[in-house]
Structures are given as structure tokens and as C-alpha cells.
Amino acid sequence: MEDLQQQLGVRFTDDGLLTRAFVHRSFIHEHPERSGIRESNERLEFLGDAVLNFLTASWLYERFPERTEGELTHLRAALVKTKTLAGFSRELDLSRHIKISRGEDTPIARNRSALLADVFEALLGAIFLDQGLDAVRAFVSPFLERHIEAVLNGTAEIDYRTKLQEQAQSIFNYTPTYRMVAVAGPDHEREFTMEVLINDERYGVGVGLSKQSAAQAAAKAALTRIQEPDESPADMR
Structure with missing residues (x-):
């Protein structure tokens, strides 16, 4: 995972958190005896989802002081939906790091939007536990900044x-x-x-x-x- 940490610009204190962020539950079921890998990324995904929603809401609140609550809610939904997060994962080429069972390991399966979105959220959860909220904010803000223009221009759907x-x-x-x-x-x-x-x-x-x-x-x-x-x-x- 050394190359991935360099790519992400995040140096983990606990490498195990980064590894776990990419472990699909099917891999655990197929390799119950695998040393050091006892948990899938689902709990990290749960945590990352909550952190992402908070940071996105905070970022939008500061970025658009003139927008109403309803408008901010709409923008947040566009920024954190599955298709958007999967796009962020593809930018980082995260699919190649996912640990998945042999039975499910196909190019199509690895590139499913739902899987990629889950991995992105799990990665945020891992960064939060290892580095704290400010590190997640620094990591995710550039993605939000790049994508918000597409949302505002009505072109976000064209991926x-x-x-x-x-x-x-x-x-x-x-x-x-x-x-x-x-x-x-x-x-x-x-x-x-x-x-x-x-x-x-x-x-x-x-x-x-x-x-x-x-x-x-x-x-x-x-x-x-x-x-x-x-x-x-x-x-x-």
C-alpha cells in the first residue's frame, strides 16, 4: 500500500486501517483464515459516510452563504450520491486495490459504481480514524471543488x-x-x-x-x- 499512500498524499500511522478500507465482505467469507484480515470495510464505510455528509454540508455552508437550506440539501445530495463517489474512486484508480473473492473478481464487478462508492467512503473512514477530521477535510475538499461546477452547470450527470x-x-x-x-x-x-x-x-x-x-x-x-x-x-x- 506504499504506492497508494503516496498517491493519496496521506501517510497512515496504522496501515491496517488503509488495508481494511479495501476489503470486501466476500473476501472475508472466502478467506476466513487469512492472517491480519478479520473484518471487511463495511464499518469504515458507515463511518466514512457520516463524516463525508458532515464535511460536505459544512463545505457547502461556507462556500455558498447565499443559498437556502433546500438548495444546499440538493447540492449535497448531488455531491455524495453513489455515481459521484464512484467517479472519485475512478479518478484515484481505487478498484485495483480492492480485495474481493475470486468468484466475484471480474473487471465489471470491480468497476460497479456501488462498490467503488463504498470503497471511497471506507477510505474516508480510515483517514478519519488515523488522521482526524481535518485530514479528511483536506483530502476530500478538492474533489468537492472540482465537481461542484459540474453540478451548478447541470453537467454533472455526463460522466x-x-x-x-x-x-x-x-x-x-x-x-x-x-x-x-x-x-x-x-x-x-x-x-x-x-x-x-x-x-x-x-x-x-x-x-x-x-x-x-x-x-x-x-x-x-x-x-x-x-x-x-x-x-x-x-x-x-
Whole structure:
């Protein structure tokens, strides 16, 4: 989990908490004798859900002093719903760390939105127990800040990466992979270029001011190409 801690920017005092955040209950049932892993992530998920709801409400209260209680409730629901949290997990590529039973361990199962949302909440619960509330706030606030604009603009529902993943698995039986191909511009104004591949074929290229937005643009381009099959992936090379 060393690489994951570096990626998250969180150094755990108790590595066991981080490990437990990724243990699905099916893994416990399949490996009851596994040393050191005796509990699934469900209790951490319960705790993380409560912490996330509180921090999101607090963040919205400070961020939008002019909004009514009803408006804030609507915004919070959009920020903490399953689809949104699953998107946060995909940004961090958390699915590859999940411990799940062999019978359920498929690319489709690992990328279920419900599973990914649960893991994100369990991770927040683990950070809370290990580092405290301020550490969770520091970790989750950038996600809220990035996503709130999509919510306000009415584009939060358009998650091209999720849509592409569903179509790619259904049509090609492959999960899309993303690769950064270029970075340009000064440090304060970076521009990223990402490509998306399906079975090692490039299906889309996107440019954005963050890796996430560039990947979304690449996924959108790939969806267009799949829906317009006259132009083959090879034409993009």
C-alpha cells in the first residue's frame, strides 16, 4: 500500500486501517483464515459516510452563504450520491486495490459504481480514524471543488468515462485504459493530453486543464467514434 499512500498524499500511522478500507465482505467469507484480515470495510464505510455528509454540508455552508437550506440539501445530495463517489474512486484508480473473492473478481464487478462508492467512503473512514477530521477535510475538499461546477452547470450527470466503460465492456468485452501523451504550458497553466485505448487500440484523444478533464474529453471522443463506426480507430494514429 506504499504506492497508494503516496498517491493519496496521506501517510497512515496504522496501515491496517488503509488495508481494511479495501476489503470486501466476500473476501472475508472466502478467506476466513487469512492472517491480519478479520473484518471487511463495511464499518469504515458507515463511518466514512457520516463524516463525508458532515464535511460536505459544512463545505457547502461556507462556500455558498447565499443559498437556502433546500438548495444546499440538493447540492449535497448531488455531491455524495453513489455515481459521484464512484467517479472519485475512478479518478484515484481505487478498484485495483480492492480485495474481493475470486468468484466475484471480474473487471465489471470491480468497476460497479456501488462498490467503488463504498470503497471511497471506507477510505474516508480510515483517514478519519488515523488522521482526524481535518485530514479528511483536506483530502476530500478538492474533489468537492472540482465537481461542484459540474453540478451548478447541470453537467454533472455526463460522466463520459463511465459511459464509455459500460459500452466498451458490453460491445468489446474490454475495459478502457487511459494514458497521458503530452503535457504543455507553464506550471500555473498546464494543458494535458490523454488518450483512451480499448484492447490496445486508440479510440479517443482529449485535451484539458487537468488529467481528469482530459480523460473525460478522450472518453467523449471515443463514444462518438463507437457510435459512428465508419471511422476506424486506426484512422486516429
